[in-house]
Amino acid sequence: MNLETIPDKHSLPDAGGHFGPYGGCYVPETLMTCLKELEEAYTKAKKDPEFNQELQRELKEYAGRPTGLYYARNMSEQLGGARIYLKREDLLHTGAHKINNVLGQVLLAKRLGKQRIIAETGAGQHGVATATVCAKFGLDCVIYMGAVDMERQSLNVFRMRLCGAEVIGVETGQKTLKDAVNEAMRDWVSSSRNTHYILGSALGAHPFPMIVRDMHRVIGAEIREQMQALAGRNPDEIVACVGGGSNAIGAFWEFLDHPEVRLVGVEAGGEGIEPGRHAARFEGGKMGVFQGCRTYILQNFDGQIDPTHSVSAGLDYAAIGPEHAFYRDQGRIDYAYATDSDALEGFKMLCRTEGILPALESSHAIAYALKRAPQMRKDQILVINLSGRGDKDVQQVQRVLDKMGETPA
Amino acid sequence: MSRIQKTFQKARDEGRARFVAYICAGDPDYETSLEVARALIESGTEVLELGVPFSDPLADGLTNQLAADRALKAGMTQEMVFQLVRDIRKFSEIPIVFYTYYNLVYFHGVENYVKRAKEAGVDGLLTLDLPPEEADDLLQACTKHDLETVFIIAPTTPAERIRRIAGVTTGFLYYVSREGVTGERADLAADLEERIAGIRAETDVPLVVGFGVSRPEHVAAINAYADGVVVGSALVNCIKRNLDQRDEILPELRAKMKDLCSGFDLKK
Ligand SMILES: Cc1ncc(COP(=O)(O)O)c(C=O)c1O
Numbered sequence: 311m312n313l314e315t316i317p318d319k320h321s322l323p324d325a326g327g328h329f330g331p332y333g334g335c336y337v338p339e340t341l342m343t344c345l346k347e348l349e350e351a352y353t354k355a356k357k358d359p360e361f362n363q364e365l366q367r368e369l370k371e372y373a374g375r376p377t378g379l380y381y382a383r384n385m386s387e388q389l390g391g392a393r394i395y396l397k398r399e400d401l402l403h404t405g406a407h408k409i410n411n412v413l414g415q416v417l418l419a420k421r422l423g424k425q426r427i428i429a430e431t432g433a434g435q436h437g438v439a440t441a442t443v444c445a446k447f448g449l450d451c452v453i454y455m456g457a458v459d460m461e462r463q464s465l466n467v468f469r470m471r472l473c474g475a476e477v478i479g480v481e482t483g484q485k486t487l488k489d490a491v492n493e494a495m496r497d498w499v500s501s502s503r504n505t506h507y508i509l510g511s512a513l514g515a516h517p518f519p520m521i522v523r524d525m526h527r528v529i530g531a532e533i534r535e536q537m538q539a540l541a542g543r544n545p546d547e548i549v550a551c552v553g554g555g556s557n558a559i560g561a562f563w564e565f566l567d568h569p570e571v572r573l574v575g576v577e578a579g580g581e582g583i584e585p586g587r588h589a590a591r592f593e594g595g596k597m598g599v600f601q602g603c604r605t606y607i608l609q610n611f612d613g614q615i616d617p618t619h620s621v622s623a624g625l626d627y628a629a630i631g632p633e634h635a636f637y638r639d640q641g642r643i644d645y646a647y648a649t650d651s652d653a654l655e656g657f658k659m660l661c662r663t664e665g666i667l668p669a670l671e672s673s674h675a676i677a678y679a680l681k682r683a684p685q686m687r688k689d690q691i692l693v694i695n696l697s698g699r700g701d702k703d704v705q706q707v708q709r710v711l712d713k714m715g716e717t718p719a
Numbered sequence: 720m721s722r723i724q725k726t727f728q729k730a731r732d733e734g735r736a737r738f739v740a741y742i743c744a745g746d747p748d749y750e751t752s753l754e755v756a757r758a759l760i761e762s763g764t765e766v767l768e769l770g771v772p773f774s775d776p777l778a779d780g781l782t783n784q785l786a787a788d789r790a791l792k793a794g795m796t797q798e799m800v801f802q803l804v805r806d807i808r809k810f811s812e813i814p815i816v817f818y819t820y821y822n823l824v825y826f827h828g829v830e831n832y833v834k835r836a837k838e839a840g841v842d843g844l845l846t847l848d849l850p851p852e853e854a855d856d857l858l859q860a861c862t863k864h865d866l867e868t869v870f871i872i873a874p875t876t877p878a879e880r881i882r883r884i885a886g887v888t889t890g891f892l893y894y895v896s897r898e899g900v901t902g903e904r905a906d907l908a909a910d911l912e913e914r915i916a917g918i919r920a921e922t923d924v925p926l927v928v929g930f931g932v933s934r935p936e937h938v939a940a941i942n943a944y945a946d947g948v949v950v951g952s953a954l955v956n957c958i959k960r961n962l963d964q965r966d967e968i969l970p971e972l973r974a975k976m977k978d979l980c981s982g983f984d985l986k987k
Contacts, residue, residue, distance in 0.1 A: 326852060326853075334852075334853050335850065335852060335853065336821055336848045336849060336850070336853055337848055337850070338777070338778040338847055338848055338871065338873075339850060339870070339871040339872060339873045339876060339884075339895075340778075340871075340873040340874075340875055340895065340898050340899075342850050342873075342875075342876070342880070343873075343875040343876060343877060343880070344875065482781070482784055482788075483774065483775065488775060489775075491777075492775055492776075492777040495777045496777060496778075496779075496780070496899075496900045499778065499898060499899055499900055500897070500898045500899030500900065501898075502875070502898065503875075503898070596826075597825075598822045598825055598826060599821045599822045599825050599848070600775070600822055601775070601777065602848075604825075607822070609822070609826065612796050612797050612823075612826070613797070613822050613823045613825070613826030613827065614773065614774040614791065614823075615774045615775050615822075
């Protein structure tokens with residue numbers, strides 16, 4: 311990595327939404343006008359003190375920011391290497407980082423005068439956050455969710471319905487996250503005049519990767535401040551799981567121009583890097599254009615999108631956010647993957663050592679830390695972005711552990 | 720003059736819109752799809768829009784999604800779509816336009832793809848998720864290999880954008896008469912006449928209109944204002960309805976074509 315040659319992070323994306331060769335805006339013509347309108351509204355809102363004050367207030371009073379930076383002493387001592395800190399996004403209202411973005415975008419939708427909100431969801435965390443915030447602001451809410459994901463995250467489906475959202479099961483394609491995105495886009499193509507689509511990750515067409523990233527930058531900004539207070543310096547390494555990449559880019563952005571901080575994104579290795587059995591785009595993917603942007607995509611010999619698999623619905627997606635592809639090329643962010651069983655190990659470890667139930671998505675970052683921390687010195691600091699809590703996953707984990715004959719007695 | 724230009728010149732000379740039929744290449748399988756194309760052309764299709772099946776057709780409604788699924792399940796590949804064009808070219812000279820998604824083009828290398836399409840006998844390329852802002856590579860390749868471009872105009876497209884889109888369109892413009900995805904609909908958008916007048920005020924590029932056209936009255940209405948009328952889902956549904964009795968597919972398509980084309984003789 312040569313920081314001299316990496317463009318100023320503030321200059322990205324460019325006016326067309328590009329991060330170097332990645333990103334952009336690849337959507338049907340019907341959506342171009344409302345994406346431009348959204349970009350304009352966002353550019354204005356960003357500079358408006360009133361918008362920022364309202365967002366800060368909601369993040370604090372409704373969502374519960376700032377979240378703690380917790381020293382995981384038992385886990386650190388057991389692993390015998392770096393001091394491990396957990397950024398507790400799991401303690402936010404609704405149980406994951408997703409609400410940072412939802413609050414921001416709902417305030418934007420209000421400025422745009424849109425009364426109806428749609429969203430896709432994989433693990434259900436983004437859907438729950440959206441349904442919740444819509445209930446609070448009195449907006450109509452429709453959530454698209456793959457039928458397979460509705461099954462494995464049924465608790466979250468119920469939570470969304472309790473908040474008054476309509477949850478529409480998607481029966482086409484692979485019936486997971488990407489199909490839910492397709493369906494939400496189809497809705498938006500016909501409804502954009504009165505509807506705002508809250509995309510749930512740093513993905514899709516411009517301006518979404520930029521807006522979603524900006525809404526989560528608070529995570530890294532807090533880590534920096536908290537670490538300064540705790541240790542008087544930046545951490546040595548930060549690790550986050552990467553589905554579309556929102557919690558990761560949110561945690562990393564603050565540190566992109568601090569080369570002493572190593573940044574690592576962890577993708578879902580599923581059952582191993584075989585076509586169709588994983589969701590590690592940087593392991594088996596190629597550059598392509600999918601669901602609005604140019605990025606790394608899992609695809610077959612003919613450009614058709616490959617099926618994906620991960621034990622965690624939130625990482626089970628064929629494309630990665632374009633900004634990640636860019637910083638990987640630059641050598642600024644490193645990427646690794648954790649398999650389903652690695653993630654389960656991480657899940658169990660954090661439950662036992664710290665009494666914290668992580669989301670299966672976040673468990674991928676923990677799995678990485680299990681291997682990484684022992685390689686680091688005792689005076690080094692490793693931060694894990696704990697993107698969500700695992701309540702939603704308890705039944706799924708129980709099913710898997712039962713199958714493996716590992717149910718705790 | 721190219722096949723596309725000749726076809727729309729004739730439309731204007733005769734004062735009648737051309738019939739543009741959409742089907743998904745390889746639906747429900749290669750052989751049937753070739754026969755479907757033959758039947759459509761024999762019964763009045765004047766421009767063929769060939770959908771290249773994609774796993775994630777986000778601008779398409781359920782009818783076309785399922786058609787793409789059937790084609791992919793039957794083993795359709797990009798090379799077979801090119802072959803289908805070559806086979807159609809053995810019996811027809813009507814303009815053939817690909818209706819596709821950008822990843823399928825990008826994956827094969829934009830220039831290579833355009834060259835192969837042209838060599839196979841394709842006349843134009845409509846890439847649904849590629850706005851002019853991102854189309855530089857494709858436009859260059861199309862210029863170089865003499866493949867025409869087709870772009871979409873939506874009800875939400877403002878006037879200055881219509882000019883921009885028309886400026887990069889070398890084949891024809893496709894006005895999607897409704898916000899939404901493809902699919903049959905009971906009636907056309909109420910503001911059609913006004914919208915088309917708005918587009919005509921900005922550009923003289925040939926203009927076809929579609930999305931939801933499924934009845935002779937729709938054909939009649941569009942015939943009054945446009946250079947072409949596009950019918951997709953209504954034809955694809957003739958295939959879908961007869962998957963268990965495939966002998967019925969062609970007769971039903973011919974009957975549907977006859978019914979739709981009768982719209983050209985209806986007064987608006
Ligand atoms: C807790 C949690 N972490 C991570 C993710 C993955 O998304 P992203 O990569 O955008 O953070 C999800 C998505 O559902 C999630 O629920």
